[in-house]
Amino acid sequence: TPGYGDSPPAKTVATAQGRVAFLGHVLQQLGMLRPVLISPSMSGRFALPFLLAHGDQLAGFVAVAPVGTKDFTTEQYQQVQTPTLILYGDRDTILARQALRNLQHVPGHRVAVVANAGHACYLDEPQGFHRALLGFLHQLS
Numbered sequence: 001t002p003g004y005g006d007s008p009p010a011k012t013v014a015t016a017q018g019r020v021a022f023l024g025h026v027l028q029q030l031g032m033l034r035p036v037l038i039s040p041s042m043s044g045r046f047a048l049p050f051l052l053a054h055g056d057q058l059a060g061f062v063a064v065a066p067v068g069t070k071d072f073t074t075e076q077y078q079q080v081q082t083p084t085l086i087l088y089g090d091r092d093t094i095l096a097r098q099a100l101r102n103l104q105h106v107p108g109h110r111v112a113v114v115a116n117a118g119h120a121c122y123l124d125e126p127q128g129f130h131r132a133l134l135g136f137l138h139q140l141s
Helices: 016-029 041-057 074-078 095-103 126-140
Strands: 036-040 060-064 084-089 110-114
Touching: 016 041, 036 041, 036 126, 041 060, 060 126, 074 095, 084 095, 084 126, 110 126
Parallel strands: 036 060, 060 084, 084 110
Antiparallel strands: none
16 A cells, blocks of 8 residues: 555555545556455555445445544445445454444445454454455355
């Protein structure tokens, strides 16, 4: 994610509009048509604004305890028509609960909890994570 970790700060992604444009450009350059966007943790700053602005370009959205869910309103979440999975580890007591509290307003969302996993549930329990993810993906097709 630009501007996080070891990547240098980037002015182009300093705003939500810039992050939406950046992610749209990445998807376009990769030639992805209606992908399923998976958003763990810090990527929520990119994925959530994109979901709200261009959710119709996505076949699905998987929120893995993303940051930034509190930055949007219940009404904004209620407008989302993209099939959505809210996925988190049962030992993630901060971001997971906040994400669930906010994203539960997305119509028709599904929730999956990975047992014995923390915030990075895909690392703690990869089998449980993949089972939940694949179950959601199979429901999309």
